[in-house]
Amino acid sequence: MSEFLEFKDVSKHYGSVKAVDHVSLTVKQGEFFSLLGPSGCGKTTLLRILAGFEQPDTGRVLLGGEDVTDLPPYERKVNTIFQSYALFPHLSVWDNIAFGLKVAKRPKKEIKEEVGKMLTMIQMEDQAWKKPDQISGGQKQRVAIARALVNKPRVLLLDEPLAALDLKLRQRMLIELDLIHDEVGITFLYVTHDQGEAMSLSDRIAVMKLGKIEQLGTPAEIYEAPRTSFVAAFIGDTNFFDGTVAEPLEKNSVLEGFLSVAVDKDYSRLKIEDFPDLECYNDKQIKEGEHVFLSIRPEKLRISRERPAAAPHLNVIQGKVEDVIYLGSQTKYWVRTGDYRISVIRQHSRFLLDEKPIRWGEQVWVSWHADDGFMLEKYSEQDENLIQLPPEEVGETTESNQILVRAPAPGAVPAGAAPR
Amino acid sequence: MKPSRVPLIVTWAVIAFFYIPIVILVANSFNSSRFGGSWESTSLKWYIRLMDEPSIWHALTNTLIIAGAATLISMVLGTSAAFALHRFAGSQLQKLHYSIIYTPLVLPEILMGLSLLLFFVQLKVQLGLATIAIAHVTFCLSYVAMTVLARLQDFDFAIIEAAQDLGAGWWTTVWKVLLPMLAPGILAGGLLAFTLSIDDFVISFFVAGPGSTTLPIKIYSMIKYGAPPLINALSTILLVITFTCVIASQYLSNRGRKAA
Numbered sequence A: 001m002s003e004f005l006e007f008k009d010v011s012k013h014y015g016s017v018k019a020v021d022h023v024s025l026t027v028k029q030g031e032f033f034s035l036l037g038p039s040g041c042g043k044t045t046l047l048r049i050l051a052g053f054e055q056p057d058t059g060r061v062l063l064g065g066e067d068v069t070d071l072p073p074y075e076r077k078v079n080t081i082f083q084s085y086a087l088f089p090h091l092s093v094w095d096n097i098a099f100g101l102k103v104a105k106r107p108k109k110e111i112k113e114e115v116g117k118m119l120t121m122i123q124m125e126d127q128a129w130k131k132p133d134q135i136s137g138g139q140k141q142r143v144a145i146a147r148a149l150v151n152k153p154r155v156l157l158l159d160e161p162l163a164a165l166d167l168k169l170r171q172r173m174l175i176e177l178d179l180i181h182d183e184v185g186i187t188f189l190y191v192t193h194d195q196g197e198a199m200s201l202s203d204r205i206a207v208m209k210l211g212k213i214e215q216l217g218t219p220a221e222i223y224e225a226p227r228t229s230f231v232a233a234f235i236g237d238t239n240f241f242d243g244t245v246a247e248p249l250e251k252n253s254v255l256e257g258f259l260s261v262a263v264d265k266d267y268s269r270l271k272i273e274d275f276p277d278l279e280c281y282n283d284k285q286i287k288e289g290e291h292v293f294l295s296i297r298p299e300k301l302r303i304s305r306e307r308p309a310a311a312p313h314l315n316v317i318q319g320k321v322e323d324v325i326y327l328g329s330q331t332k333y334w335v336r337t338g339d340y341r342i343s344v345i346r347q348h349s350r351f352l353l354d355e356k357p358i359r360w361g362e363q364v365w366v367s368w369h370a371d372d373g374f375m376l377e378k379y380s381e382q383d384e385n386l387i388q389l390p391p392e393e394v395g396e397t398t399e400s401n402q403i404l405v406r407a408p409a410p411g412a413v414p415a416g417a418a419p420r
Numbered sequence B: 001m002k003p004s005r006v007p008l009i010v011t012w013a014v015i016a017f018f019y020i021p022i023v024i025l026v027a028n029s030f031n032s033s034r035f036g037g038s039w040e041s042t043s044l045k046w047y048i049r050l051m052d053e054p055s056i057w058h059a060l061t062n063t064l065i066i067a068g069a070a071t072l073i074s075m076v077l078g079t080s081a082a083f084a085l086h087r088f089a090g091s092q093l094q095k096l097h098y099s100i101i102y103t104p105l106v107l108p109e110i111l112m113g114l115s116l117l118l119f120f121v122q123l124k125v126q127l128g129l130a131t132i133a134i135a136h137v138t139f140c141l142s143y144v145a146m147t148v149l150a151r152l153q154d155f156d157f158a159i160i161e162a163a164q165d166l167g168a169g170w171w172t173t174v175w176k177v178l179l180p181m182l183a184p185g186i187l188a189g190g191l192l193a194f195t196l197s198i199d200d201f202v203i204s205f206f207v208a209g210p211g212s213t214t215l216p217i218k219i220y221s222m223i224k225y226g227a228p229p230l231i232n233a234l235s236t237i238l239l240v241i242t243f244t245c246v247i248a249s250q251y252l253s254n255r256g257r258k259a260a
Helices: A043-051 A093-104 A107-123 A137-149 A166-186 A195-201 A219-224 A229-234 A380-384 B006-029 B047-053 B054-087 B090-108 B108-122 B129-153 B158-165 B169-197 B202-207 B217-227 B227-257
Strands: A003-014 A015-029 A033-034 A058-063 A079-080 A155-159 A186-193 A204-209 A210-218 A239-248 A267-272 A275-280 A292-295 A302-304 A316-328 A330-337 A340-347 A363-369 A373-375
Touching: A003 A043, A003 A186, A015 A043, A015 A058, A015 A210, A033 A043, A033 A195, A043 A058, A043 A079, A043 A155, A043 A186, A043 A267, A079 A137, A079 B158, A093 A107, A093 A137, A093 B169, A107 A137, A137 A166, A166 A195, A186 A195, A195 A219, A195 A292, A204 A219, A204 A229, A210 A219, A210 A229, A229 A239, A229 A292, A229 A373, A239 A275, A239 A340, A267 A292, A275 A316, A275 A373, A302 A340, A302 B217, A316 A340, A363 B047, B006 B227, B047 B227, B054 B169, B054 B217, B090 B129, B108 B129, B108 B202, B129 B169, B129 B202, B158 B169, B169 B217, B169 B227, B202 B217, B217 B227
Parallel strands: A033 A186, A033 A204, A079 A155, A155 A186
Antiparallel strands: A003 A015, A003 A058, A204 A210, A239 A267, A239 A292, A267 A275, A292 A373, A302 A363, A316 A330, A316 A363, A330 A340
16 A cells, blocks of 8 residues: 555635645655645645645545545544644643543553553653643643654644744754654654755655645755756755756857867757856756756855866856855855856865965856756746745745845846846 | 832822722721721621621522522623634624623613613513523623633634544534633633622612512612611622632633633
């Protein structure tokens, strides 16, 4: 039974807003599956449909082959961890955990045993008689997990469970959640807007936007090979170049004065307005004349004071350092070239302190291998606008998700708004 | 700069203004003198005399029956009203409902008393304990509804979903989660209603019938025939009951707020 949980063509409207738009999705037994997307993308609605709090307008939900679409929440073998934990304030930790079993009228002895086991698992045996307002946020979180798991649900639903915790605690709970998942082996359906959480925990991720699934895959697939510019921008940092595909590179073609030994149509040249041509691996065989985004992750870029030696498929551009952000393990540079502000991340090696560090205002060379960039088709209006989206609309984690490359020069019109 | 003493002085002045008459009344209830003018000696004589007054006991019983009944009915109705108000907040009907519930809190009592009297007379209802109790429900209900509504407004409804998620049906959810969580609010409203019912004079005066004299009405009639020391003692007892209820009510609503 590998196709364990199945959403079949599920839709849900609120008035004229399509919260979930014909989503089909299957989750395997025991999988840690994440629904990732900005607020309002429909991820929580999908989870609530599975929990039974919302009825879909169309489509069916299958759990272990059984149609559960019309069952009320209390008859579904799924349990939810709520964002606010929703612990019963009038009941002790012990009674909170025992609630599900008591409602199911299980024998007293069994309840005692099972609750005891859960308390041991969350290491709160000595706090069993405290009320929820007497324990810390992290402990509330653990009680909420125990309260759900004690019922041995077939799927555990987690609705932004770490959102209310501070950073340190969040990182610790992340590890604990992972351990718990390994231990109990049930299917987890995890809803989050935090790409970091989703990346570190999930077996597979569905990235959602406007009620639809943009891309579904393992964290590595989604990071390394985003299918759309939205996904590229939402997962991790990236630089976007807005260009048009030019002719494929022939053998021994010359790019910007350097010899390039390209073969067939594997590599294409990209024409970018007011910018030197760039070379990119064209695995999708995007045709000449198409308008595309070239996306390149900051850590794939190299920065140097000297012009790097020419090599096949190496893109080299010159720019001026506008900003240097020292982050301890790495340094982030913002390099200005024409209209573009390129973000470069450089991992520190041991001899960083020996060499003269690159400073603000210096002329530098940024280079990358054509294989490290990827071309993304601009196939919808929304993607056209993506480059101008404020960070909170793209990803709620602001700075780290900053994707603006073509930042307007002072006094200039907004990026991409008008040709200059 | 030294903090100004003015706020402190004003506070004490206000407290004195409110409570000195009450303190005088309470003190006088322990004065063995028949007339309040001079202090004879401290004694419980008036309280003991109170015990031998069957009409007072009768009035007290009436008062407690009415207050009990009015409180219970308004707790049920007020809670239901609060639910409706909260659940469908924003609808035009509920805005009207809110005004209707709110009006008795600001309406002059004499108006309510008079209109209720006319109402009962029109319906040819025998005036008595029942009519007083019903009259009391009309305003007690508002206090319960407002108290419970305040609690509902900072109630996390995810908790209800959590209960259902854990397998509880609707009734189990109400019984095991919703009511226990709202109980402090409902009780606080109930206690408030109870004190208001015990203290009410104007409305009771209008709708009381023969044999249904309540304590406030009894006190009023005793004043007319002049027995001040006895009234002092009786008022002190009434005061103690009221204060106890108010303090309990405040304690309950604070505790409930903290838990929610």
